Amino acid sequence: MALITWKMEDGSEITADVKDGLNLMEAAASNNVPHIEGECGGCLSCATCHVFVDSDWFAKTGEVDDIEDTMLEMTDVEREDNSRLSCQIVASADLDGLILYVPEPE
Amino acid sequence: MTAPIVVIGAGQAAASFISRHVALGNENPVLLIGEEPHPPYQRPPLSKKYLLGELERERLFIRPLQWYAEQNVALRLDTRVATIEPDNKRVVTKNGEAIAYDKLLLCTGSSARKLPDDVGGSLAGIFTLRSIADIDTISAEFKAGRKLLIIGGGYIGLEAAAVGRQLGLEVTLLEMADRILQRVAAATTSEYFRNLHLQHGVSLHESTAMTRLLDDDGKVCGVELESGDVIDADLVLVGIGGSPNTELALSAGLDCDNGIRVNETCQTSNTDIYAAGDCCSFKRNGQSIRLESVQNAADQGDLVARVLAGEALIYTALPWFWSDQYDCKLQIVGLNHGHNQTIVRPGATDSSLSTWYYRDDQLLAIDAINEPKSYAFGRKIIEAGKNPTQQQVADPATDLKALALGK
Numbered sequence: 229m230a231l232i233t234w235k236m237e238d239g240s241e242i243t244a245d246v247k248d249g250l251n252l253m254e255a256a257a258s259n260n261v262p263h264i265e266g267e268c269g270g271c272l273s274c275a276t277c278h279v280f281v282d283s284d285w286f287a288k289t290g291e292v293d294d295i296e297d298t299m300l301e302m303t304d305v306e307r308e309d310n311s312r313l314s315c316q317i318v319a320s321a322d323l324d325g326l327i328l329y330v331p332e333p334e
Numbered sequence: 335m336t337a338p339i340v341v342i343g344a345g346q347a348a349a350s351f352i353s354r355h356v357a358l359g360n361e362n363p364v365l366l367i368g369e370e371p372h373p374p375y376q377r378p379p380l381s382k383k384y385l386l387g388e389l390e391r392e393r394l395f396i397r398p399l400q401w402y403a404e405q406n407v408a409l410r411l412d413t414r415v416a417t418i419e420p421d422n423k424r425v426v427t428k429n430g431e432a433i434a435y436d437k438l439l440l441c442t443g444s445s446a447r448k449l450p451d452d453v454g455g456s457l458a459g460i461f462t463l464r465s466i467a468d469i470d471t472i473s474a475e476f477k478a479g480r481k482l483l484i485i486g487g488g489y490i491g492l493e494a495a496a497v498g499r500q501l502g503l504e505v506t507l508l509e510m511a512d513r514i515l516q517r518v519a520a521a522t523t524s525e526y527f528r529n530l531h532l533q534h535g536v537s538l539h540e541s542t543a544m545t546r547l548l549d550d551d552g553k554v555c556g557v558e559l560e561s562g563d564v565i566d567a568d569l570v571l572v573g574i575g576g577s578p579n580t581e582l583a584l585s586a587g588l589d590c591d592n593g594i595r596v597n598e599t600c601q602t603s604n605t606d607i608y609a610a611g612d613c614c615s616f617k618r619n620g621q622s623i624r625l626e627s628v629q630n631a632a633d634q635g636d637l638v639a640r641v642l643a644g645e646a647l648i649y650t651a652l653p654w655f656w657s658d659q660y661d662c663k664l665q666i667v668g669l670n671h672g673h674n675q676t677i678v679r680p681g682a683t684d685s686s687l688s689t690w691y692y693r694d695d696q697l698l699a700i701d702a703i704n705e706p707k708s709y710a711f712g713r714k715i716i717e718a719g720k721n722p723t724q725q726q727v728a729d730p731a732t733d734l735k736a737l738a739l740g741k
Binding site for chain 2: 257
């Protein structure tokens with residue numbers, strides 16, 4: 229189990245316990261986090277689950293592989309050094325307390 | 335009390351509509367009617383990870399069941415609509431319940447085509463693959479050593495062939511056309527997947543028509559080919575395409591032509607009725623098309639929510655698709671209809687390449703195999719209305735990222 233916090237641009241936030249093994253795109257859908265769509269279901273074809281990871285946590289979210297790195301070029305809001313596709317971050321105890329910032333497309 | 339927006343069909347288009355409706359803060363009530371006992375779920379994994387047994391059912395659901403209640407969306411699952419009465423602005427379920435609507439959204443999807451009875455299409459042991467229920471039935475039959483015969487070399491058939499081999503079945507696949515994926519992809523893409531499946535031990539027969547399925551006491555036991563040859567089978571999967579579910583629309587007097595006709599805002603010929611997803615046909619570049627894809631369902635559902643909330647929008651989304659077979663990922667962007675040239679761009683490895691479709695000098699679409707850069711940057715290139723030359727694309731030294739992001 230991991231306690232995950234999504235912070236929105238308007239200052240609101242959503243916090244939820246996420247079961248180990250679920251990815252954080254699925255968790256966002258279950259917890260009604262806005263602006264995370266995940267149209268492709270997590271198979272790295274749509275780049276609609278983009279998040280910025282709090283810098284203290286970035287390394288713990290795991291490696292960005294080549295496909296994700298490429299797909300991050302397609303995000304609506306331009307990528308930054310701490311960008312991830314949240315479908316590629318899998319909940320585990322190591323991520324307990326993780327903070328994600330949700331970009332809001334125009 | 336205002337009548338709700340009623341959505342018929344609980345698939346990807348419906349889920350996308352509801353998600354956007356809720357996100358926009360639209361307070362008009364929504365009632366979703368679905369035939370299956372499940373809330374909206376993802377269909378693409380059905381022929382991939384779900385059939386393989388690598389994905390639990392709960393993870394197919396786009397939103398958990400309780401989410402709908404939390405958003406004040408009423409669900410009427412396991413419920414069939416018998417008729418739409420546009421003059422009374424209500425729908426009547428098979429149980430006789432009348433439900434009034436303010437606006438109606440049809441997300442009735444498409445159904446798998448079946449083989450006709452006179453070639454043995456109704457024997458036991460023949461399956462199609464569209465729903466959770468289909469997979470739950472098929473899974474019990476997908477056992478190592480069994481002989482699986484697949485009719486049709488489209489995406490569903492090929493994905494099922496891959497799963498069959500991964501689970502240790504003996505797999506034979508028949509395609510009537512002279513190559514698999516003929517209707518949807520260039521010869522280079524067909525060739526790649528032919529080789530992939532042959533390497534994985536699929537017995538793959540193109541230009542091969544069947545005459546009938548063979549009957550062993552009511553159960554299918556094989557197929558007879560036009561050549562007279564017979565191939566044994568324990569089970570048969572039919573993947574010969576889908577047809578739009580237009581019965582309700584037709585009975586309501588809506589214009590239909592290979593799908594429920596909609597305009598650029600997904601509105602049908604009745605101003606209070608919209609349609610989205612596999613079930614509808616729409617104009618693109620002057621041609622009527624119908625798409626069976628998550629992208630189209632999700633983007634049209636999303637559009638209808640925005641339109642009903644008062645946004646002035648038209649549907650222009652760029653189509654994209656994907657298919658996973660073994661450890662190979664095919665990603666497609668654009669529609670290749672009307673292409674007259676294809677350019678093959680070598681990939682970064684021996685097992686990757688992309689095919690770029692042109693009509694004369696105009697780039698239309700890209701098939702990218704294990705080549706996410708061609709897909710991602712190609713998508714940016716097409717979205718931006720850029721049009722690289724065929725020479726640029728064919729040259730592996732051309733930097734796609736620079737093409738996509740450069741001015």
